[in-house]
Amino acid sequence: MMNILETVRGRQTIAISGHIGPDGDCVGSCLGMALYLRKNLPGVQVDVYLGDFSDALRRNIPGTETILYDYKSRQDAYDAFIALDCGRERLGDAQEIFDRAALTINIDHHVSNPGTGMINFVDGDASSACEMAYLTMDPALVDKETAQALYVGMVTDTGVFKYSNTSERTMQIAGRLMTYGFDYPAIVREVFYEKTFVQQKLMGVALDRARTECGGLLVVSLLDWKTQKSLGATKKDIDGISAQLALTEGADCAILLYATGTGEWKGSLRSNRCVDVAALCQNFRGGGHVRAAGCTMYGDGEKALQKLIGAAADQLREQGLC
Ligand SMILES: [Mn+2]
Known part of the structure; x- marks a missing residue:
């Protein structure tokens, strides 16, 4: 089991990204991780790089206004890079930032991912990258915004907790996240069922x-x-x-x-x-x-x-x- 605060201890700049064509789990896990690290590692620079995604996700995941879209603007190396919901090969333009980072961490739930970081936490049985991300966190240090971001990814990747990737652990974590008091019926409707x-x-x-x-x-x-x-x-x-x-x-x-x-x-x-x-x-x-x-x-x-x-x-x- 990985403790993300231990894993990135002492690092001053951290980049986070996920796969091209980001979905709810990708955006939720990246933002959930960023919000958690920013809150618990004051003074550390945490940058999130992601491609464009839906307005429904933008409305329901806290912190999306902090996402960086200009991948070329940063040429120096980050102290750490956390790839979520994919391996290095699906990072798109963020791959170059990954390759320059001093430490690479890969957190994913895709069975096809052998683990492309220097440190890997990959479990093909996990429902979502958000579930994996939560497992790297100290539950006592998770706040409402982080909880909401992670909940969005769990909802979308499990099809609102109905696909076979939904486990007892998935439900326990989701149940705990719900106690933070965000509007979970609105999330389910807007990020999963509502269509343009x-x-x-x-x-x-x-x-x-x-x-x-x-x-x-x-x-x-x-x-x-x-x-x-x-x-x-x-x-x-x-x-x-x-x-x-x-x-x-x-x-x-x-x-x-x-x-x-x-x-x-x-x-x-x-x-x-x-x-x-x-x-x-x-x-x-x-x-x-x-x-x-x-x-x-x-x-x-x-x-x-x-x-x-x-x-x-x-x-x-x-x-x-x-
Ligand atoms: Mn996923």
Whole structure:
């Protein structure tokens, strides 16, 4: 178990960052950690570097106004760098800052992460980076703002405590965080359930175009760039679509393939019981969790989708299901 205050003891400058395309767990863990360190290490400079994220997260996570977006502005080396919710390779522009740091610390819950820091705290069984971050903290030193930031990440990465990554420990930590008195029903509604009108429309198109494979065990859909552009959708509007597809009765695995506008395709995969989507995505420039993972594909979209369908079908066949 890691004690983060012990781990960074004596360091005067600390940088914190997470993965590109930051989600609730990424922003929540980075800000939760920053708020905790700033409060408990007075005089120490704690800088958070993150890419852009949704307004709902901005409204519900304390401290987002302190995030630095200019990665090039700081050329000198930090005394310590804490990478949360990812390994070095998904840090994007913050990778250079990571590489220059005197001490690198990696806190993550992705099974595919072997631990890319000098010091690592990685547990593939943890619900979220926020749960991991909380475990590095002294509960007596956590305040309301830190608690709220961490709660946001736990809510989003567990799908409001309903995915299989939710453990007894997850619920105990979340229960304790709730005692700090922030507006948790508002967080659940705003960061998880509420969608923009564009997201609702995009979801509608994705559902309308969905089809089943392997006798209904797979539900797949494809969103080309033209469709996304016509709705004014951006990457963050994709969130939640594959999870919705996976809620189809009789389905085990959902595959959403969407264009990014740069000639590449991103796969967003979810599974309920049988398909190991982390293993599947590792064969297609990606990774993630057993029940939720992503990958990157090139070339013709329909052909790329066929490859993913084939890989999922292979797994189902090995289990005698398809
Ligand atoms: Mn996460």
